[in-house]
Amino acid sequence: MLQLVNLCKQYRTTKGVKTVLDDVTASFPPGRNMGILGRNGAGKSTLLQLIGGAELPTSGKVLRQGRVSWPIGFSGGFHGSLTGRENLRFICRIYKADIQKVTAFVEEFAELGDYMEMPVNSYSSGMKGKLAFGLSMAIDFDYYLIDEVTAVGDASFQRKSKEEFRRRKDRSTLLVVSHSANTIREHCDAAAVLEEGRLIPFDDVGSAIHHYESLMSAPQRCQ
């Protein structure tokens, strides 16, 4: 179970205090893939950072039961001058995962070949994404935080990723944030809309998308 309790996040900028999340309370039970819709800049990525524990909330709490992944698609934690394999070892160590098992899985899944022995600096952004994605699949997380699913890899890799998610559906839960209704429709069983710092939950994906689209057609209010 993942729970957000009165979660607030504010950033201090030169233009004053900006409230990104304003008293968000929600719970994400295991086994129900959840989508969060929001336009660009609505605070979707910030929400994922808070759920993953990368950033601290200004106030409120995130309660986690089970292992939560880093935001998938994030590959900034790799050190450029280390090889793919060396970066993999580091992640395995901090997540207490079996290095050999993970290596075998990632080699098979990410299809990087000899690039595993080359510095990550020499990778294309697609390759970095594949490595990060493969790693997150190899370390068994209970919750996967996904920032714009479609961002990683080419069409064939995306097919493979979708296949992998389908295969582990009964042991892992997805939490997908996206601005695209199609993405959410494809992956999720329930959805919520993030708008002006508030998270509005819906029981079915259809009504969430309906609400989101009505918001999108209304003129955007400047804050």
Add this chain to the structure above:
Amino acid sequence: MNGIRTAAKNQAIVVWALMLRETKTLFGRHKLGYLWAPIQVAYNIAIFWVIRDLAGFQPPPGLSTATFLIGGFIPFYLFSEAVGGNLNAVGGNRALLTYPQVLPLDLLAARTLLNGAMYLCVMLILLIAAYGLGYRVTAPNPELILAALSLTLLLGFGLGCLCSALNLMWPTTGRIVPMVVRLLFYVSGLFFSVEASPAYLKNILFYNPLSHLIEWLRDGFSGYASPFVDPPYVVGFTLAATALGLLLERYSRRYLDRI
């Protein structure tokens, strides 16, 4: 109690993983990268060795020029690399904080321990080299050597935490700290004896904890007890600096996402 033990174990795993990661990034891709640390220290020592010899300075009783200079330079590097390395340990590794088990303090601890291990090795290499070249190397009080080195490392860690936190809150810190460290290079008694300097100077240098630690380390090599060293002062200073550094590190976390 059990919770604390598990948490400590988890942090130890993270710090160890970070250290292994940093050995690769710090020393570069080449095996010879490790050699640069002893070469650099040896080079600096050689410069002042020549200067001292030309000027006709004699090392204080119980010390050879080798142990005198090694006893000065190793603590200085231990300290300055801990402070300088920690200055950017958090800011420069911000991306690693995305993994929630990696905390800013782990980044600081990993850097400090790695630097400490490295300069301990450098010291042993240089002492063995000096002995091999026929200079007198003695260590009648090894416990003083151990105490001085551990305190230097802790002082570097504490002030490193402090500087890292200040650097997050106030980026100008990053420019000022190297200047202060440079000053300490000249006034801590690396290449001269604080003990033998004039009284008015000694009274000022007394407040510099690094000069106490250097003298203390040399006592370990010489077997004499330098009257300059004030253990309660230097231990108190170190503990206070560490406490303040840890407090400020905790406080500065709120500045991490302000860019």
